[in-house]
Amino acid sequence: MLKNRPYYNNLLQKINEHHFFINIRRIWQNTVMNLWRNKYLSLASMALIALIIFIFNIIIFVHEISNNAIENFNDKVDIIIYIKDGSDFVEVDNLIEELRGFKDIKDLKFTSKEQALNNLLDTFPEQENPFEKYGIENKLPANIQIITNTPKSHPQIISFLYEGQYSHLLKEVENNKENQKLAQKLANITDASKKIIMGIIIAFLIGGFLIIINGVYLTIYSRKEEINIMKLVGASYFYIKSPFILEGLIYGSVGAIINILLVLIFVKNFQINEVGLNIQNYNYILLFLFEILAGAILGFLASLIAVEKYLNE
Incomplete structure (x- = not known):
């Protein structure tokens, strides 16, 4: 009997496995x-x-x-600050640095009067320089273009511009209100x-x-x-x-x-x-x-x- 014990154990295991699979099927x-x-x-x-x-x-x-x-809206320019002609460049640089300190400003770009004119001529290459044509100086203002993370930050930024120490530099502040409302x-x-x-x-x-x-x-x-x-x-x-x-x-x-x-x-x-x-x-x-x-x-x-x-x- 002892010699056959492994055989019986193996047989019992197979029977149990058989019953298990039968139960699973049922x-x-x-x-x-x-x-x-x-x-x-x-x-x-x-x-x-x-x-x-x-x-x-x-x-x-x-x-x-x-x-x-x-x-997509946040990647577009939200606010454009037009700088008065003859403004102190040091003050303009200080304004730019303070604007960069706003956590809700995603990107900021300064465009000089000369760059603004070049951008205009690049946009309309078939047109000649209108200021040279009539013998007048470049009337395009320097500007700062701002892209914000959220439209909710616009009032704070605009309030800083108009009520802060740099308000005398501003010619105009253009706020894309339609994009702001839609966003x-x-x-x-x-x-x-x-x-x-x-x-x-x-x-x-x-x-x-x-x-x-x-x-x-x-x-x-x-x-x-x-x-x-x-x-x-x-x-x-x-x-x-x-x-x-x-x-x-x-x-x-x-x-x-x-x-x-x-x-x-x-x-x-x-x-x-x-x-x-x-x-x-x-x-x-x-x-x-x-x-x-x-x-x-x-x-x-x-x-x-x-x-x-x-x-x-």
Whole structure:
């Protein structure tokens, strides 16, 4: 008998492995049967989860488009300071240095009278120098062009210019108010989209939980007699609850996959690239994988709660 013990141990291990795979197959079969028996409920649950995640993705697109548009506006000149002729260059340099100290000023460029004239002639090469033509001196003023990080900083900068010690240097300050208003509106949209994204995340968690819990609970209720019989014949707790947990996991993950298909259709038909957002610059594959994982985890936890609640009653 001792000589044959390794043989019997090996045989017992194979039998256990065989039973394990049989149980896995039966759990999967029971899961598919649950989904098929309640196919309309299953489809509705997956569709609702897909819709919630899809709305979340649309808000992300709106948020990214707004951010992209704001960046484009921020790369344009916001404020132009025209300097009076005959101004002290030392004072002008001091003004430029103090402006560079503003944290909201992204870029700053000084253009002298001569450079301003050269820029004009480069812009209209077919035109001769109008000042030489009529024998008058260059009337174009030197200027300082400012690009800011945000339109919200404009009032502070303009107040500094007009009310500070360098106000006597100013001939005129030109503020691109139209761009400022539009950029401010886009900034408001971006701020609102952040709040909406947080709201949808909360709605997804709560709504997804309720949808999956109710779906799994209804499935359990429809099979309560079978569950009671399995308890009586000594079926393991793992064997009884696994099909329902797997069902919830499928609800969440398949709902997320349906959402991805909806997003791809949306991107293709609404031509997102034409509104200034190049989706190739964003790693949406990671976002989609995260959404599938989040849906699966949500489905697992929700179905686990439903199963534990029912089996402990």
